[in-house]
Amino acid sequence: MRKMTIVGGGFAGLTAAITAAEAGVSVTLYEAHHTLGGRARTAEGPYLINEGPHAIYDGGPHWTWLKQRGLLGELAPLPLHKAAGLRFHHHGALRRIPPLGFVRQTRRPAEQAPVDVDFRTWATTVAGPATARAAASYSGVALYHHDPGALSARFVQERLHRAAAFPPEAHFIKGGWGRLVDRMAARARALGVRIETSSRVDRLDDLPLAEGPVIVATALPSAARLLQDPSLTWESGRTVLVDLALRTRKGDPFALSDLDAPGWVERFTTQDPSLAPAGEQLIQAQLPIGPTQSKADGIAHVERLLDLGFAGWRERTVWRRAAVSQGRTGAVDRPGTTWRDRPAVDRGDGVYLVGDQVAAPGVLAEVSFTSAVEAVSQALRGSILKERLDLKRA
Structure with a gap:
């Protein structure tokens, strides 16, 4: 050739x-x-x-x-003491640690999960409905899908296992x-x-x-x-992407994961300050939305998470943009x-x-x-x- x-x-x-x-x-x-x-x-x-x-x-x-x-x-490594700034939205409240059942579920090898059963059914069987919901929601960080529980259990568990690995597999x-x-x-x-x-x-x-x-x-x-x-x-995911630049404030979390519904907000300048001007921090959020949901629905979800984790974020905002990513979030595999x-x-x-x-x-x-x-x-x-x-x- x-x-x-x-x-x-x-x-x-x-x-x-x-x-x-x-x-x-x-x-x-x-x-x-x-x-x-x-x-x-x-x-x-x-x-x-x-x-x-x-x-x-x-x-x-x-x-x-x-x-x-x-x-x-x-690479822009995340120091371990910064990683401690991960927060979880669970049962309507902001928490520093995830539920124990969720941690156990993330450690299950993907090979244990069946291909022809949806993740929600399988995870409920092995860990209970509350853990199944939290684990499915967390996996959204690597799936960009509004309902991970409806996807193939093997597909979701592989991404859940790797996204929650410690030490982290993800680098920037x-x-x-x-x-x-x-x-x-x-x-x-x-x-x-x-x-x-x-x-x-x-x-x-x-x-x-x-x-x-x-x-x-x-x-x-x-x-x-x-x-x-x-x-x-x-099939692919449909996601609202929100980018924010905030004036720096001590105490903001490194990232916030929603365990009640798929959603993830991350402060990328935690590991790489060069992404924004001095005195500012770059926040990126990705919130999957369903076929009947609007861009406004996704933005409202983002803002609820920001209200919980980033005090005074509205007054500190110096730049903002939002967009919908349609069919550009990779493949998702249904059961079977x-x-x-x-x-x-x-x-x-x-x-x-x-x-x-x-x-x-x-x-x-x-x-x-x-x-x-x-x-x-x-x-x-x-x-x-x-x-x-x-x-x-x-």
């Missing part, structure tokens, strides 16, 4: 580009936006925010891959994920990858000089339009389904699909990474097989 084309310059697209270029392939990458990154893009300006909270889990395959290439960069890129994107882009260019930004591709036939395999690394709805394949769908049932990576005819809603294992960004590496691997194997068949015919 001599050439490869990649559509989409987010985390998945850049991973695929680097992997292919390291194998000696000539890669051209097209990105519709004027900057790379996709959902890993960090906003410009005084507040270095991403589209929702962005963590990287050290238990995933991408951690080792990035570290080996010097791409992980400097200092300066935001945009720094990671910049390092990946520099690596890709150094390997000879041609990157074309502000280059929207609406049909595969529109690709200039398209030769060799094509990897589509866009959001699933965009991929469905590009490939003209309406079957490319999978696993990652293997999601849209396949190999679409046939030399076209491959990657991203966080396709048939690849992992949590959050790990799905994008794993699918990207798998797509390049399949493309290389397919090219070798084709070359052997051509030689045999000759």
Whole structure:
């Protein structure tokens, strides 16, 4: 294989580009936006925010891959004494420690949970209804779904187990994920990858000089339009994202988890003060909302949590924004389904699909990474097989 084309310059697209270029392939990458990154893009300006909270889990395959290439960069570690600032909203009150049953549930290995039973039913059986509700709500930090209890027990328990691990698996890129994107882009260019930004591709036939395999690394709805394949769908969460900059005040918690309903509020400047100007702190909240709920419903939930944990936050607010993230929060698996049932990576005819809603294992960004590496691997194997068949015919 001599050439490869990649559509989409987010985390998945850049991973695929680097992997292919390291194998000696000539890669051209097209990105519709004027900057790379996709959902890993960090906003410009005084507040270095991403589209929702962005963590990287050290238990995933991408951690080792990035570290080996010097791409992980400097992390923003959370000191243990700061981690003690985690608060829990439970039974209508703010608490410093979660219920004991909840802690026990988070320690259960995912392998104990069945695939074909919903999490609420299984967790109620093994731990009781109160623990099932609290555990399902907490898992929202890694699910972005309004009703985690209705999803596959195995799917939810894996994310619950990893999100609540101690010491924490979750880490943060200092300066935001945009720094990671910049390092990946520099690596890709150094390997000879041609990157074309502000280059929207609406049909595969529109690709200039398209030769060799094509990897589509866009959001699933965009991929469905590009490939003209309406079957490319999978359920995802719908979430209200609220970003706030507050004047600094001692006593604010590091994070606040709602155990009565899925919701999470985090002070990201606790571990990385560079994300906001001096004297200010950056707060990010993500609250899943159901199909009949509005943006206002989600914001009202955020404000109730802020009232509980961040005294005088309204008077201290110096900047604020809110948005709804629809279908852009990764795949969620219903009972009886696993990652293997999601849209396949190999679409046939030399076209491959990657991203966080396709048939690849992992949590959050790990799905994008794993699918990207798998797509390049399949493309290389397919090219070798084709070359052997051509030689045999000759």
